[in-house]
């Protein structure tokens with residue numbers, strides 16, 4: 102009812118607005134005097150140094166945080182990461198060795214495939230770290246160690262604040278591992294932590310732009326398909342932006358690694374097709390601009406999400422949404438905000454049942 106929604110039109114909007122708090126509640130208890138303290142981890146520095154591979158397993162949006170985490174762990178801590186959806190992982194006879202760390206990510210802690218993947222990993226002798234929102238859930242109980250995301254109860258089927266909190270848990274782990282393994286200096290770690298602590302205020306600022314995004318979204322209510330493109334971490338963000346849009350608005354959308362477009366998908370671009378280009382990684386700006394030009398030449402309307410200061414992007418885009426600067430590994434936490442708002446306002450504009458999209462369940466406990 103209206104009271105539960107605290108004055109917001111939908112739980113999804115309310116939960117989007119709870120993201121600064123979800124993010125801050127997830128990092129605050131784990132940053133002490135400039136150090137990352139993850140008591141639940143049950144791993145000594147020696148154990149952390151011994152990790153030779155990380156396998157991340159999850160479903161849906163939680164899987165998308167895993168895709169971003171792959172770039173963060175590999176880039177920052179130089180640990181190889183494989184990431185898989187739980188329903189694939191459990192049936193593929195995965196290779197897990199003694200020094201593989203398995204991380205399962207789940208908001209509910211009850212997703213059947215993720216739980217089965219956890220059990221499969223344990224059966225093969227791996228230690229499993231769970232990143233879980235619901236305290237006391239099956240995954241929280243069965244994992245060897247649990248790092249909780251403190252997002253609080255999430256009601257809307259389409260996740261927002263739990264997703265944002267999962268990213269924070271993963272950043273803290275990756276930064277911790279990078280520090281212990283000597284891949285970043287104490288000063289670099291301090292800078293990353295400062296940037297993490299700045300995220301809540303930056304997210305708040307991005308949420309303030311909702312009116313403009315709503316206006317823009319209203320122009321695309323009749324779209325029948327939308328493409329999201331990005332490279333690296335931006336590919337991970339694109340996957341989540343695309344899922345948000347399609348699951349609640351019923352507009353078909355796809356996320357593509359931008360460089361793959363020309364291997365087929367570009368044939369679907371017509372006059373007026375909306376392409377959302379996510380471009381937050383400085384070393385890839387130029388590559389993204391050429392992808393944007395490619396689709397624009399074929400008639401696409403390009404909406405770009407990029408970082409303040411990247412003025413070049415305006416040459417190749419029809420509409421630009423800027424996010425503030427942060428560490429390159431943390432960009433996902435900011436870039437996802439306008440994409441959530443975009444999906445949300447398209448769904449609202451179409452009069453869809455935003456909090457309870459057809460055919461979907463908050464927690465998928467069947468296989």
Ligand code: G6P
Nearest residue numbers: 160161162163207208209212260
């Ligand atoms: C459902 C939800 C998604 C969620 C996925 C995984 O599909 O609608 O929002 O990402 O399940 O759920 P979990 O609880 O394991 O994170």
